[in-house]
Amino acid sequence: MATAAETFRICPTTGLKIHLSAQTLIKANAVAAVVFLLFGGLLGLSVALTRWPAVHILPANWFYLALTAHGFNVLLCWIIFFEVAILYFASAVLLNSRLAAPRAAWVAFALMVIGAVMTNVVVLQGDSSVMFTSYPPLRAQPGFYLGLILFAVGALTAVGCFFGTLVIAKEEKTYEGSVPLVTFGAITAAIIAVFTLASGAIILIPTFLWSVGLVSNIDPLMYKLVWWAMGHSSQQINVSAHVAVWYAIAAMTLGAKPISEKVSRTAFLLYILFLQLASAHHLLVEPGLSSEWKVFNTSYAMYLAVLGSMIHGMTVPGAVETAQRERGYTKGLFEWLRKAPWGNPAFAGFFLSLVLFGFLGGISGVVMGTEQINLLMHNTLYAPGHFHATVVAGTTLAFMAITYLVVPLIFQKEIMFPRMAQWQPYIFAIGIAGISVFMMGAGTLGVPRRHWDITFSDALLHYDYPPAAYLMLALNGLSAIAAALGGAMYIINVVASVSFGKSVKGAVRQAQPATPLPAAVVGQYGSVAHVRIPGTVVLVTVFLVSFVLYYFVNWKYLSEVWPMR
Amino acid sequence: MAISPPRERLWWKQPIHRVELIWILVAFLWGIVMFGMMVYWHAFGKHNLSNETYKVAPNEYYAKTEAMVSKYTVREEKGIPVVHPPPGSDVYLMARVWAWYPSLEFEQGQTYRLHLSSIDLQHGFSLQPMNINIQVHPGYEHVLTVTADQAREYSIICNEFCGFGHHTMVGKLYVVAK
Amino acid sequence: MADSAEPTGTPTQERVPFMQRLLDNPFLLLFIGVTIPTVLYLVWGIMELVQIPVAPR
Ligand code: HEM
Ligand SMILES: [Cu+2]
Ligand SMILES: [Cu+2]
Numbered sequence: 001m002a003t004a005a006e007t008f009r010i011c012p013t014t015g016l017k018i019h020l021s022a023q024t025l026i027k028a029n030a031v032a033a034v035v036f037l038l039f040g041g042l043l044g045l046s047v048a049l050t051r052w053p054a055v056h057i058l059p060a061n062w063f064y065l066a067l068t069a070h071g072f073n074v075l076l077c078w079i080i081f082f083e084v085a086i087l088y089f090a091s092a093v094l095l096n097s098r099l100a101a102p103r104a105a106w107v108a109f110a111l112m113v114i115g116a117v118m119t120n121v122v123v124l125q126g127d128s129s130v131m132f133t134s135y136p137p138l139r140a141q142p143g144f145y146l147g148l149i150l151f152a153v154g155a156l157t158a159v160g161c162f163f164g165t166l167v168i169a170k171e172e173k174t175y176e177g178s179v180p181l182v183t184f185g186a187i188t189a190a191i192i193a194v195f196t197l198a199s200g201a202i203i204l205i206p207t208f209l210w211s212v213g214l215v216s217n218i219d220p221l222m223y224k225l226v227w228w229a230m231g232h233s234s235q236q237i238n239v240s241a242h243v244a245v246w247y248a249i250a251a252m253t254l255g256a257k258p259i260s261e262k263v264s265r266t267a268f269l270l271y272i273l274f275l276q277l278a279s280a281h282h283l284l285v286e287p288g289l290s291s292e293w294k295v296f297n298t299s300y301a302m303y304l305a306v307l308g309s310m311i312h313g314m315t316v317p318g319a320v321e322t323a324q325r326e327r328g329y330t331k332g333l334f335e336w337l338r339k340a341p342w343g344n345p346a347f348a349g350f351f352l353s354l355v356l357f358g359f360l361g362g363i364s365g366v367v368m369g370t371e372q373i374n375l376l377m378h379n380t381l382y383a384p385g386h387f388h389a390t391v392v393a394g395t396t397l398a399f400m401a402i403t404y405l406v407v408p409l410i411f412q413k414e415i416m417f418p419r420m421a422q423w424q425p426y427i428f429a430i431g432i433a434g435i436s437v438f439m440m441g442a443g444t445l446g447v448p449r450r451h452w453d454i455t456f457s458d459a460l461l462h463y464d465y466p467p468a469a470y471l472m473l474a475l476n477g478l479s480a481i482a483a484a485l486g487g488a489m490y491i492i493n494v495v496a497s498v499s500f501g502k503s504v505k506g507a508v509r510q511a512q513p514a515t516p517l518p519a520a521v522v523g524q525y526g527s528v529a530h531v532r533i534p535g536t537v538v539l540v541t542v543f544l545v546s547f548v549l550y551y552f553v554n555w556k557y558l559s560e561v562w563p564m565r
Numbered sequence: 566m567a568i569s570p571p572r573e574r575l576w577w578k579q580p581i582h583r584v585e586l587i588w589i590l591v592a593f594l595w596g597i598v599m600f601g602m603m604v605y606w607h608a609f610g611k612h613n614l615s616n617e618t619y620k621v622a623p624n625e626y627y628a629k630t631e632a633m634v635s636k637y638t639v640r641e642e643k644g645i646p647v648v649h650p651p652p653g654s655d656v657y658l659m660a661r662v663w664a665w666y667p668s669l670e671f672e673q674g675q676t677y678r679l680h681l682s683s684i685d686l687q688h689g690f691s692l693q694p695m696n697i698n699i700q701v702h703p704g705y706e707h708v709l710t711v712t713a714d715q716a717r718e719y720s721i722i723c724n725e726f727c728g729f730g731h732h733t734m735v736g737k738l739y740v741v742a743k
Numbered sequence: 744m745a746d747s748a749e750p751t752g753t754p755t756q757e758r759v760p761f762m763q764r765l766l767d768n769p770f771l772l773l774f775i776g777v778t779i780p781t782v783l784y785l786v787w788g789i790m791e792l793v794q795i796p797v798a799p800r
Contacts, residue, residue: 014568061729094568131726135687137703138728166769177574178767181567187769191776198777199785220687220702225788229780247567258567261576263585265766272772276780280788285699287618287681287707288795289788295603297784303596310592314585319567371603372612378698379689379724446696448689448724452732459733460643460664463693463720531582540588544595551599555606561695563611563712577763619798626798706798 007098013409014252017174022092022099026085026410028109029158030403031498033081036116037396038491040073045484048435052477053455053470060452064129067450069120071132075391076151077116080234082399083189083241084108084158089410090186090244091165096174100164104157111154119147131450133231136207136218145208149201152230156197159190181258181265182251185244188268189237195276196237199229221288232279238391239309240271242353242398246316249350249398252405253341256323259531264315270308274300281365284374294371306366313358314540318533320351325532333535349401349425356429357394360436363547365390373554375561379450382443389436392483397429400490407494413501417493424493428486434479442472614699614709621706623684630657634667642668642737655680655708658721658736660688660701662728665721665736671713673742682706689725692738698724716742 008017043066050058050066058066092099099105121143122128128140166187169175179187203226209215247264250256258264280297283289300306324336341347364386368377377383404421407413415421447454447469454469456462573579607613633656638646646667650656652675659666660683671677681690683703690699699707723734765771 060732064726064729064731129729135725137686138726163769163773175570177570178576178763180569181571184766187772191769191773194773195777195780219704219792221705221792222789225792226785229785233780251567256567260579260581260585261571261573262579263581263589264567266762269766269772272776273779276776277784279780279784283788285614287700287702287705288616289791290616291607291613293787293791295600295607297788299596299600299603301783302600306599307589307592307596310595311585311589314588318585366599370599372606372610372614375612375614375697375699378700379691380696380698444696446691446693446722448691448722450726450731451722451724454732456733456735459735460645461720461735461737463722463735466694531584533584537584537588544591548595555602558612559610561612561697562714564697565611565613565615565710575757575759575763577760577766618795620795621798625800705795 011409016093017096018410019092019098021102021105022088023410025099025102025105025109026088026093026406027498029081029085029088030406030410032109032113032116033078033085033399034491034494036073036077036081037487039120040070040078041484041487041491043067043070043073045480048477048480050452052473053453054474055477056453061126061129063452064131064450065123065126068129068131069123072119072123073116074396075132076148076234079238079391079395079399080151080155081112083193083237084112084155085406086241086245086399086402087158087162087186087190088165089406090180090183090248091162091169093410094180094183095165095169097165097169097172100161100168102161105161108154108157108161111150111157113154115147115149115151115154117147118143118150122147133227134207135227136210136220136223139211142208142211145204145211149204149208152197152200152204155193156201159193159197162186162190178261181261182244182248184265184268185240185247188271189240189244191272192233192237192240192276196230196233199226199233203227203230221286224283224286225289228279228282229276232282233276235387235391236271236275236278238395239275240268242357242395243268243309243312243316245398245402246312246350246354247319249346249402249405250316250319250323253344253347253350254320254323254327256319259315259318259322259533263311267308267311267315270304270311274305275308277301278305278369281369281374284369284371285378291371298369298371303366306362309358309362310540313354313362313543314533314536316354317351317539318531318536321533321536322531333538336535343422344404345421345425346401346404348422349397349404349429352425352429353394353397353401356389356397356433356436358543359546360433361386361389361391361394363550364436364440366547367551367554370551370554373558376554376557377443379448380443381439381447381449384449385436385439385441385443388432388439393429393432393436397425397432400428401425403490403494407497407501408504411498411501412504413497414504415493416497416501420489420493424486424489426486427482427489431479431481431483431486435476435483438472438476438479442469442476445469445472447473615707617708619706619708620704621682623682623703626657626659626680626682626706627684629680630659630666633657638667639670645737647737647739650677652677654678657682658690659684660690660723660734661685663723663730663734665690665723665734668737668739670739670741673713673716673740676710676712679709679711680706681709686727687725688723688727688734691722691724693720693722695719700725713740716740
């Protein structure tokens with residue numbers, strides 16, 4: 001057993017005690033994540049360019065293959081590898097603790113890599129283009145499911161190491177009182193991950209057996225019910241994780257403190273209790289499930305998890321505003337926002353993620369998740385439009401933003417191209433906002449998702465989409481180029497910095513507020529007397545008004561279709 | 566800071582600021598309104614998806630569809646029968662790779678019991694340009710009661726991926742004025 | 744305010760409120776967080792699917 005001095009180092013910026021095995025694991029998982037993002041992002045670009053009818057670069061079978069691989073590589077591989085890194089960071093690093101069972105964590109990593117590679121290889125062979133959702137009776141090669149299962153088992157093992165670390169930290173008293181809020185957010189993500197991965201195992205194991213011929217039949221409706229307990233809940237892991245990342249970035253770049261620990265943690269508790277019910281979003285126009293089940297589950301038990309998100313939607317910018325006002329930016333409603341460190345890519349990425357996730361992803365998600373309104377959107381391009389706003393503009397952008405802090409703090413390397421880093425969040429955000437909005441627009445016009453040719457050139461019967469639909473798809477293609485550029489700027493910079501960057505000596509500049517807070521203030525603000533957040537109140541009011549208007553406009557659209565019961 | 570433990574030992578006892586409380590209350594009420602809308606629409610709205618569903622073997626559904634087709638076919642279009650069933654009757658629409666079978670003709674303002682099922686994979690019933698979208702499963706028969714309120718030609722697109730010919734799967738539904 | 748130098752949880756100190764203890768207990772939260780969706784989403788949904796009647800001929 002090595003001595004403490006050998007297995008830990010002290011971070012010169014934060015004073016945190018960093019377990020070296022945890023650090024290496026964080027690096028490994030983050031690097032793997034970025035590699036899969038690169039691959040998946042290129043596929044996304046090719047898909048978007050194919051859907052642009054004037055460009056249409058891929059032939060049909062390649063398109064469906066690329067789309068299957070895109071969904072798998074970005075949604076599962078990129079996101080979950082990065083989340084494992086976040087879990088280790090939020091437990092071992094933030095709690096000053098050693099990581100539980102680093103060997104198991106390496107086994108987890110190996111399983112995830114093997115699983116991810118296996119599924120990719122099988123997909124690339126071409127006869128498993130079943131989309132990452134693989135709805136039966138559509139059948140992929142056995143290796144497709146086996147890879148997914150290995151990946152899920154690996155991820156579950158990693159989550160186990162996270163919980164183990166919480167236990168160790170508590171026993172060894174590496175922190176005092178309650179865990180930090182960011183760690184609490186990570187706990188929320190990990191809890192949802194357990195339900196997610198368990199559901200995945202319940203459904204993928206029989207499906208694997210079916211693919212090798214040991215089970216004769218998989219009921220398509222039952223599959224979908226259980227599959228989405230994994231597929232959608234994994235999006236809820238993302239939400240919890242990126243909200244935790246928002247709090248972390250606000251804290252690290254501005255010294256921001258949650259306005260109220262109680263409120264923020266209760267909002268996370270609402271996630272733990274209700275967020276996972278929203279898996280029902282994918283089954284709203286399915287036969288065989290009652291409206292009671294649909295309404296109750298799709299509304300997260302009367303929108304209590306939406307309440308959680310709306311709380312974060314105020315407390316996160318509220319924490320930023322409070323910190324900025326303490327720093328003296330008190331003029332008018334928005335000086336705090338104008339004078340925010342927009343040139344710091346971590347902050348810029350975080351705030352753009354917050355705004356786009358709320359306005360684009362949040363509102364569209366709740367509207368589309370309304371039982372009856374879903375009739376207007378199910379399986380149209382509206383769905384990918386919505387979730388590129390959540391999982392790309394929200395989660396991916398937040399993860400990119402925190403990378404700009406992780407590289408100096410954990411990899412101990414300077415960001416190699418700081419100017420490129422400064423521009424990156426904006427370019428990526430513009431591109432993603434574009435693909436979200438234009439796919440939603442096309443979906444509103446009835447354009448289907450996962451569809452190679454809306455001109456129906458080799459179909460027996462035809463349908464002419466309105467010209468506006470073609471315009472939307474063209475704008476989507478252009479935005480995809482911007483998004484891909486933004487993604488490339490991120491990947492190039494991170495890979496270059498990690499491989500060839502100058503080593504960081506001493507404290508890290510990016511991770512520190514431009515103007516440090518007076519020490520006396522740090523001790524107090526956050527207590528009630530000091531909260532003044534008029535700017536945030538304006539922001540959330542604008543948000544609520546947009547939400548209400550958009551919500552009722554869609555009821556209006558619904559009332560114009562054929563009466564049905 | 567959010568990355569260090571709460572400063573106060575008993576952080577639960579810290580009072581909540583008024584602005585936060587008001588927002589929580591407003592957000593909660595908005596949630597209740599949205600929940601109420603779905604319930605209200607079930608009671609008073611005219612656009613609710615039916616829950617009437619049966620288990621059905623694909624060959625049986627095929628037989629029911631064929632029986633209807635042989636009884637009510639009025640013409641053919643590119644080899645696909647167009648069926649004009651009497652108003653109020655049971656209409657069977659069958660999805661399979663990669664066609665909607667048969668084409669349908671409804672009378673404007675009349676109500677039909679429209680059955681949806683697939684005999685192979687999952688498909689997506691997407692009625693354009695109205696943009697109504699319903700998932701179609703093999704082994705399950707979903708029965709909707711619809712009223713065709715506008716006379717024109719509608720297309721049925723498949724919007725669930727169903728193999729490499731997915732994008733060629735188009736069907737027709739005509740609504741004719743009486 | 745409690746003196747943060749004091750070890751937490753000594754009997755002389757004020758009792759930690761119930762909700763704070765709940766939020767400080769990840770394993771209890773894990774249990775609740777897995778049970779609720781299992782019952783309300785999965786079990787309820789599966790019960791509905793198995794009760795779907797067979798189509799009349
Ligand atoms: C350069 C960035 C990206 C571009 C241009 C892009 C573009 C697209 C497009 C055009 C589609 C196809 C819609 C359809 O035809 O159904 C799609 C699907 C999808 N994208 Fe992306 N995307 C990008 C990044 C991402 C990221 C980072 C994620 C996840 C974190 C993601 C998740 C997905 C998923 C889950 C699907 C659905 C696949 C399916 O239908 O099976 N995308 N993307
Ligand atoms: Cu189809
Ligand atoms: Cu299809």
